[in-house]
Structure formats: C-alpha cells, structure tokens
Amino acid sequence: MSLVRGTRGPRYVFIYNQTKETFLALRVRVADSIVSRLVGLLGKRFLKPDGGVWIVPANAIHTIGMLFTFDLVLIDKNFTVVGLHEMIRPFKITRPNFRAESVLELPAHTIFRSRTEIGDQLVIERYEAQLEHSGPAEASVQLLRGSNTAPNAVSRSPSS
Numbered sequence: 001m002s003l004v005r006g007t008r009g010p011r012y013v014f015i016y017n018q019t020k021e022t023f024l025a026l027r028v029r030v031a032d033s034i035v036s037r038l039v040g041l042l043g044k045r046f047l048k049p050d051g052g053v054w055i056v057p058a059n060a061i062h063t064i065g066m067l068f069t070f071d072l073v074l075i076d077k078n079f080t081v082v083g084l085h086e087m088i089r090p091f092k093i094t095r096p097n098f099r100a101e102s103v104l105e106l107p108a109h110t111i112f113r114s115r116t117e118i119g120d121q122l123v124i125e126r127y128e129a130q131l132e133h134s135g136p137a138e139a140s141v142q143l144l145r146g147s148n149t150a151p152n153a154v155s156r157s158p159s160s
Contacts, residue, residue, distance in 0.1 A: 013054060014127055015104060019120040024073070024110055028052040028124075044068075052106040054124070059100040066090040071111045074100035079122040086111050 015024040027050050031037050037055050045067055055061065061072060067090060074083030074097045082099040087108055110116075 011126065013124050015052070015054075015106075016123040016125075017114055017116050017120050018123050019117075020115045022114040022116075024104070024114045024116065024122070025052045025106055026050040028054050028104065028106075030054050030056065032056040047105075047107040049107055052104055052110075054102060054104050056102040058103045059098060060094045060096040061088075061103055061105070062093045063088055063090050064093075069108045071106045071108055073104040073106060073111065073116060073122075075102055075104065075122060077101045079124055081116060081118050081120045081122060084111055084116065084118060 011030040012027050013030060014026045015028055016022075017024055027048070029052070031039070031053050032055075037058065047068070047070055059074065069087045069089050072083075072085040072088050072094065073081055074085075076082050076099055083097040085094060088094070
C-alpha cells in the first residue's frame with residue numbers, strides 16, 4: 001500500500017465512505033510499522049471524535065490493556081468494508097477475517113453515525129493541513145486531497 005509508506009513520523013489520512021457519502025474520520029493515524037501496529041491505541045484514554053488508527057496490515061485485533069470502547073472496520077486491499085464490530089470493549093480479541101487486509105479503529109458509534117455497512121466502498125487518502133489566511137482575523141484549514149477519487153475539498157474554520 002504505497003499510500004502509507006515512504007514518509008517519516010506520524011502520518012494521517014481521512015476516511016470517506018463513498019457509498020454512503022459520509023466521513024468516518026478526518027484524522028486517522030497510520031500504524032504500519034511493527035511497533036506502531038503493536039501499540040495501536042494502548043495507553044490512550046479516549047479517541048478524539050474525528051480521530052482513529054488505521055492498522056496496516058491486520059485482520060484481527062485485541063483490546064487487552066485498552067481503557068475504552070471503540071468501533072472496528074475491517075477493509076480489504078481495495079478499501080471495501082468486509083467486517084464491522086461496534087462497541088468493542090476492553091480485554092477482547094476479535095476473530096481473524098481472512099478477507100481483511102487492514103483495520104480501522106474508530107471512536108464508538110462511528111459505524112452507526114456514518115451508516116457504514118459491509119460492502120461499502122471507502123476512500124482513504126493522505127492530507128496536509130494548510131493554513132489559509134483571508135484576513136488578519138480569519139484563518140481556515142483546508143484538506144488537500146492526493147487524487148480525484150475523494151469528494152470535494154472539505155473546509156473547516158477554527159471557530160467552528
């Protein structure tokens with residue numbers, strides 16, 4: 001998966017459900033090294049509402065040592081949803097899904113809010129936050145897409 005390799009330091013992606021036309025998360029950390037995959041969410045007390053972790057490769061997870069519940073989305077190499085687990089509690093182990101190439105650990109209720117279902121097509125893309133100033137008192141953060149497969153650019157104002 002060339003999308004996640006080749007840069008140093010934490011990398012972030014956004015997750016868009018193209019089938020349902022909804023965002024699952026805007027700032028998902030990529031965990032593609034041995035250490036980052038083992039650590040995942042261990043030691044975290046919560047997930048930010050627009051955050052998460054994308055574990056590449058993986059087809060199952062454990063929550064031993066976790067402190068909170070979260071949703072799990074399993075996806076194949078084409079970013080098609082092949083498995084869903086809502087509200088996974090601490091100290092659980094999921095069964096391997098051999099169709100899955102990677103997993104998304106997302107805040108609790110993300111699957112419900114985004115209406116994500118098995119078979120949905122996801123778009124996963126890197127973005128860079130770029131500060132645009134239109135005046136001395138105004139600034140907005142724009143998500144820059146890597147290709148044209150994602151929806152129109154999304155803008156957020158810091159005052160929102």
